[in-house]
Amino acid sequence: MSGPEGVAAREGRFRALHQETFGDLLRFVERRVPPDEAEDIVSTVYLVAWRRLGELPEDARPWLFAIARKSIANQTRGWLRRRALAVRLTASAEHRAPDRAAGAVSRIDLERAWRTLSTADREVLALIAFDGLTSEQAATVLSCRRSAFAMRLARARKRLHAALEPQPEPADPAMASPAQPRTFEEQTWTNA
Numbered sequence: 001m002s003g004p005e006g007v008a009a010r011e012g013r014f015r016a017l018h019q020e021t022f023g024d025l026l027r028f029v030e031r032r033v034p035p036d037e038a039e040d041i042v043s044t045v046y047l048v049a050w051r052r053l054g055e056l057p058e059d060a061r062p063w064l065f066a067i068a069r070k071s072i073a074n075q076t077r078g079w080l081r082r083r084a085l086a087v088r089l090t091a092s093a094e095h096r097a098p099d100r101a102a103g104a105v106s107r108i109d110l111e112r113a114w115r116t117l118s119t120a121d122r123e124v125l126a127l128i129a130f131d132g133l134t135s136e137q138a139a140t141v142l143s144c145r146r147s148a149f150a151m152r153l154a155r156a157r158k159r160l161h162a163a164l165e166p167q168p169e170p171a172d173p174a175m176a177s178p179a180q181p182r183t184f185e186e187q188t189w190t191n192a
Contacts, residue, residue: 014050021061028131029068037075044071062137065127069141113163121156128153 025045030038045068049056057063114122127138139149 025064041071062140065141116163124152124156
């Protein structure tokens, strides 16, 4: 379509897309980058969407998330590489006042378990739990097959479950930690 009608239809489609997806996309990005960078990435995603409006699939949300994910990776290479896809918790455990509410221990255990997971495991779980995507949509975001995503999800859930399991205490307190060498000879022999 060309002419004024084509431009109006294109603008209408883009406005509807923006209205339907902006909140979800912003939350998706805010969990992965510092807050002052999130709006820039979202703007970049919508610029790509505007340019490729004719290529958008019927369900555009996973497509937008995939573009956002690639934009984040591009922007964070270098000094932000370690944190490129980290899912942020709302506050650091060191800065929180003790939570006296029921379930606080479970939330703390979950936070600790979450931090033990790899970035890839956190990303897979977050796409389902936080972003509310289906397995098929999440596979689109990660550019993999649905079966591969299902396998990654199952493994990530298993590792999270294992991290949540209490670690058994040794029966003998002397076995809890290895004895430290006491003499110079013991230290030299144990370091050999």
